[in-house]
Amino acid sequence: MKLERPKLTLLERLYLPAIVSGLALTFSHIFRKKVTLRYPEEKPEIPPNYRGQPVLVKDEEGRVKCVACQLCEFVCPPRAITIKPMEYPENAKYGKVEKTPAEFDIDMLRCIYCGYCEEVCPEQAIFLRGPYSVTGLSRKAMVFNKEKLLELGGTLPDPIKKWQKK
Amino acid sequence: MEAILIDFFKIACVMGVVLFICAYIVLVERRVCAFIQDRLGPNRVGIPLWIRKDGSAITLGGKWALGQPLMDAFKSLLKEDYVPAHVNKLYFWLAPMLAMFPALVVFAVIPFGSQLGGVPMIVADVNVGILFVFAVASLGVYGIVLAGWSSNSKYPFLGGIRSSAQLISYEICLGLSVIPLFMQVESLKLTSVVAWQTNHLWLICYPWNWLPGLIYLASSFAETNRLPFDLPEAEQELAGGYNVEYGSMKFAMFFMAEYTNMIAASALMVTLFLGGWSLPFVPVTGGVVVGLAHICIFLAKLFALLFFFIWVRWTLPRFRYDQLMELGWKVFLPLALANVLIVAGVIMVGWVK
Numbered sequence: 212m213k214l215e216r217p218k219l220t221l222l223e224r225l226y227l228p229a230i231v232s233g234l235a236l237t238f239s240h241i242f243r244k245k246v247t248l249r250y251p252e253e254k255p256e257i258p259p260n261y262r263g264q265p266v267l268v269k270d271e272e273g274r275v276k277c278v279a280c281q282l283c284e285f286v287c288p289p290r291a292i293t294i295k296p297m298e299y300p301e302n303a304k305y306g307k308v309e310k311t312p313a314e315f316d317i318d319m320l321r322c323i324y325c326g327y328c329e330e331v332c333p334e335q336a337i338f339l340r341g342p343y344s345v346t347g348l349s350r351k352a353m354v355f356n357k358e359k360l361l362e363l364g365g366t367l368p369d370p371i372k373k374w375q376k377k
Numbered sequence: 378m379e380a381i382l383i384d385f386f387k388i389a390c391v392m393g394v395v396l397f398i399c400a401y402i403v404l405v406e407r408r409v410c411a412f413i414q415d416r417l418g419p420n421r422v423g424i425p426l427w428i429r430k431d432g433s434a435i436t437l438g439g440k441w442a443l444g445q446p447l448m449d450a451f452k453s454l455l456k457e458d459y460v461p462a463h464v465n466k467l468y469f470w471l472a473p474m475l476a477m478f479p480a481l482v483v484f485a486v487i488p489f490g491s492q493l494g495g496v497p498m499i500v501a502d503v504n505v506g507i508l509f510v511f512a513v514a515s516l517g518v519y520g521i522v523l524a525g526w527s528s529n530s531k532y533p534f535l536g537g538i539r540s541s542a543q544l545i546s547y548e549i550c551l552g553l554s555v556i557p558l559f560m561q562v563e564s565l566k567l568t569s570v571v572a573w574q575t576n577h578l579w580l581i582c583y584p585w586n587w588l589p590g591l592i593y594l595a596s597s598f599a600e601t602n603r604l605p606f607d608l609p610e611a612e613q614e615l616a617g618g619y620n621v622e623y624g625s626m627k628f629a630m631f632f633m634a635e636y637t638n639m640i641a642a643s644a645l646m647v648t649l650f651l652g653g654w655s656l657p658f659v660p661v662t663g664g665v666v667v668g669l670a671h672i673c674i675f676l677a678k679l680f681a682l683l684f685f686f687i688w689v690r691w692t693l694p695r696f697r698y699d700q701l702m703e704l705g706w707k708v709f710l711p712l713a714l715a716n717v718l719i720v721a722g723v724i725m726v727g728w729v730k
Contacts, residue, residue, distance in 0.1 A: 230693065237692045241412040249420060 263343045265317055265328055266364030267336060267357065274305055275361065276336035276369065279312040283328035283337055291321035292328060315357040319345050335369060387500050391484050398679075399636045400446035406636075406687045408442070413691045419445045449629075456625035461528075464622060468527035473623070473630035476520025479513045480637035486510060487644045488568045490654050490672035494665060498654075498672060499568060506567035507559065510645060511552055514600065517638060518544040521602075521619050524631070528622040536618030539608045539698065546705040547599035547606075553713035554592040557585070557720035558649055561729050571653035575661045577729075579652035585723050588716050590650050592709050597642035599705070602635055603686055605693040606701060643682035644675075651678050 222228055248255060257263070270276055279296035297313035299306050328337045342363045347353040355363075404419065411418025422444040423436025436444060460469060486506045490498030503509055518541055525537015558580055559565055562573045570580075580586050599606040610618040620631045647653060654671035655661065696704070723729060 233692045234688060237413045237688065240415055241409070243415055245412075245415055245417050247416045249417065 257341045257343065259341075261341050261343070262324075262326065262339045263341050264319065264324065264339065264345050264363070265322065265326075265337055265360075266340050266342065267315060267360040268338055268340075268364040268367040269361060270372070271366055271368045273366070275311055275357075276334050277312050277315065277332075278308055278334050278336070279310045279315075280333060282331045282333065286327045286331045288325060288327065289321040289323050291318045291323075292316070293318075312357060315360060316354050317360060318354045319347075320350060320353045335367075338364065338367065340364060383496055384500065387496075387498075388485075391489070391500055392481065395481065395484055395637060395640060396633075398640055398683075399633055400450070402636050402640065402683055402687075403449070403632075404442060404445050405683070406690075407445075409684070409687050410691045413688075418442070422448050453626045453629040458625045458627065461622050463529045465527040465529060468523050469622075470627075472520050472524035472527060473627045473634070474520075475523060476517060476634035477630050477637065479516040479520075480634050480641055482513045483510050483641040484644065486567055487641075487648055488571050488653055489644070489675050491661065491668055493668040493672075497568070498668070502566065502568050505565050506570075507555060507565050507649075510567075511548070514638075514641070515544070515548050517600075517634070520631075520634065524623065525619040528619070530622060532615045532617070533619045533621045536608075536610065536615050536621075539615075540602065540619060543599055543602075543606065543608055543701060543705075546702060547596045547709075550592055550705060550709040550713050551596040551600060553710065553717065554589040554596060555649060556713075556717050557589050560717075560720055560724060567648050567653075571648060571655060574652040575655040579650065579655075581650040583729070585716070585720050586650065588712060592713050592716075593646060593650070595704075596709065597646060598686070598689065599701070601638040601642050601686075603639060604690040605696050607695060608698060608701060639683065639686050640679070643679050643686065646682055647675065647678040651682075 267275065267277055279294055281294050281296065284290075284292045284294045293314070293316045294312050295314040296310050299308060299311055305311075324339065326339050329339050340363075345353075408418040419442035420440055422442050423439030424444040424447065425434045425436050427435040429435065438444070460466065485500045486503055486509050488497075488499040488502070492498055521540040521544075522537045525533040525535070525540070528534070558570065561580070561583075562570050564570070564573075574580060581590050598604075602608075602610060608618075610620070615621070620628055623631060654675040656674045659670060659674065660667050
């Protein structure tokens with residue numbers, strides 16, 4: 212197919228109007244809101260459904276939702292998760308739940324952010340959520356323990372409350 | 378004796394101010410380019426004032442990166458000064474100096490103010506001011522050609538070839554575009570150009586000077602290797618052009634030469650077209666205050682033009698090589714020649730006195 216070249220008018224062939232409109236556009240950009248941030252001081256707002264690093268969540272009563280079933284540990288492809296389960300005492304408030312993790316470590320150097328742990332979790336206790344800046348000064352510091360994961364995760368209200376009905 | 382000392386002092390001041398502007402215009406360029414691209418640009422390095430006991434520094438103007446030129450200079454000086462084995466050493470060393478030297482020498486004849494305490498604010502008020510400018514400015518091409526030639530590798534060589542062709546063709550347009558001005562002023566002295574503009578309007582105010590103004594502006598973009606005419610550098614095509622083989626301070630010299638050339642071209646444009654240090658309603662003669670005001674007016678016009686240079690760079694894409702040559706030889710050259718005739722007619726009719 213042969214394309215017809217558009218016939219330019221004299222004004223268009225002068226280039227000047229186009230150059231002036233281009234200059235006006237770039238000048239207007241000088242005053243626009245900037246899209247970059249002064250990063251470590253200013254942080255971007257992370258949307259709630261952002262899929263960052265795996266974290267543990269608590270429910271609105273502050274209970275650790277994880278019941279140490281160890282499914283995530285088994286499903287984890289790079290074997291980044293290590294769980295040491297523990298039993299609740301018989302007369303404890305959440306005694307019905309029976310199990311809870313004594314230790315819950317995720318080696319963030321091994322984690323591949325695949326999200327299988329979130330998918331497999333029957334209790335909706337582990338999620339890939341907001342935290343995106345995963346840094347540390349040593350290999351040891353990159354193994355995140357239960358306290359750190361819970362702190363990163365915060366609370367995620369859960370309408371079902373399975374453990375109350377048991 | 379005293380006159381010589383005053384001259385030396387003036388030279389030192391002009392050099393200092395030009396190199397200072399040169400350093401900071403790089404920062405302005407980075408900042409403005411960032412703003413145009415909706416970014417923030419450099420915003421960290423302040424001027425270090427004092428180091429606290431814990432090793433942290435008290436800095437000034439960090440938000441505006443006022444210390445950035447200082448740190449860039451340190452970086453350039455501390456880098457390894459590497460000379461590749463395949464280059465012609467003598468010319469390789471000579472090229473950056475040759476690029477920098479003409480750009481600085483041009484400032485000798487530019488009147489940057491009226492007078493200060495009876496001393497004229499110009500380093501050398503030569504009778505052939507504009508001829509001197511063109512004679513020296515055209516030496517600038519040797520730095521680039523020599524850099525391309527001595528580097529002994531293909532990309533710098535292509536950059537050097539391009540620059541010689543480009544600079545020579547646009548030199549002609551540049552020279553022809555200012556001939557009408559000197560026909561009106563009837564003197565080649567740059568001080569008398571400014572004096573004429575204080576008595577009449579600025580030269581750009583006359584409609585028959587608009588076309589030469591435009592040709593001069595476009596040609597000076599080409600002369601200073603700025604986008605849209607930065608073919609000798611052309612990162613995307615030549616991987617950096619004539620300065621590929623250069624590193625550390627030698628590269629920085631080319632970089633500074635580009636910006637010094639830009640300041641020189643702007644200063645000349647201000648002098649020729651925009652009335653130099655004059656401004657309507659500001660007295661032409663007066664004491665120290667008026668003298669300082671004139672210098673400030675000159676600098677303000679200079680900065681406005683420098684901003685325009687930067688602004689255009691981040692707006693327009695690069696010309697193709699054949700388009701560049703076509704624009705120079707087939708458009709600007711005939712227009713500039715025709716304009717000489719037009720202005721001659723205007724003078725004959727007696728519209729300019």
